[in-house]
Amino acid sequence: MLFVRPLAAIQTSPPKKKKKRLPWLYRLVNYALAPFILSKWVRPTLFIAFLGWICFCIAIIPDGLIIGLDQELSMPLDSYVLSYFKDVAQLLAVGPPVYFVVTEGHAYDTLTGQNQICGAKDCYNNSLVKTLKTRIAEGDRQVSSMVYIFLNQWLFSLQDNIQLVFPINVEFWFIACGIYPGKAQFGNAIALADSANGQSKRVLSSHFMVHHSVLKTTEDFIDAIRKAREISDAFGAQWAKEDGRSAPPLTFAPQPNTVFPYSIFYVYYEQYLTVAKETLVQLSLSIAAVTVITWILLGLDVVATLNTIIGVAAIL
DSSP: OOOOOOGGGOOOOOOOOOOOOOOHHHHHIIIIIHHHHTSTTHHHHHHHHHHHHHHHHHHTHHHHOOOSOOGGGGSOTTOHHHHHHHHHHHHOSSOOEEEEEEOTTOOTTSHHHHHTTOOSTTSOTTSHHHHHHHHHHTTOTTSEEEEEOHHHHHHHHTSTTSOOSOOTTSOGGGOSGGGTTOHHHHTTSEEEEEOTTSSSEEEEEEEEEEEOOOOOSHHHHHHHHHHHHHHHHHHHHHHHHHHTOOOOOOOSSOOTTOEEEEOTTHHHHGGGGSHHHHHHHHHHHHHHHHHHHHHHHTTSOHHHHHHHHHHHHHHO
């Protein structure tokens, strides 16, 4: 009798699997780089070198990190602007003008308000003009030149020994004493508006001009802005205290009856005043986010997380 074996019962040999070749980068790291780095002598040597480099970078932070951009670096070597920068540094005797602007709300119509501004002998010792003159006399290298103030000239013209009216039948140009509070010199220093009764004028805002010293480098421009704001920031709270008011809030927008400085170059350099603080905040937030994510992904392992974050912080 002939028996036929079912096809399902026939055993076949399994197909041979082709051995997968590892990538060359994996083989390089696994068989060469990792054993070399983790060897007995290389590992401590790299750790010491890396730690020394970190200490060196931290040591040069105070003097090695220069805030701002050197304006000469943005120019071609054959640019005529480089010659201009060199002449400015060597030949100029005075820097750009800076205006200390008194915002709306100052009481120029009161004796206290006048004494808070003027620079005469009877004015307050901590008045705006006397403060500026003191900084100039002390040799503040970022504030120089004389102070141009309309209020002093106006008060001087009201003295008893000054002729206030024109003589009869004499041309107005004949009077020399009328130049002190003149509009030609201080016409744009005061912004006027009608008072509440509509019969007189009130001062909306005014400015008093001095000059910066010669500014040569980016550090000089940044320091000039900082010094000018140090002078102006004190008057808002000081005047509020003398007038019995609450101090104005610390905001970026000018508040009533306060002082702020302005010069034409401020818009280009004021961003550097807070760049160090903003950088520190951004790096701190980044490290905090990486710390939380790493701590979760590593199974809440604190030691491994600290090791990772120290490495990341060192790279930053």
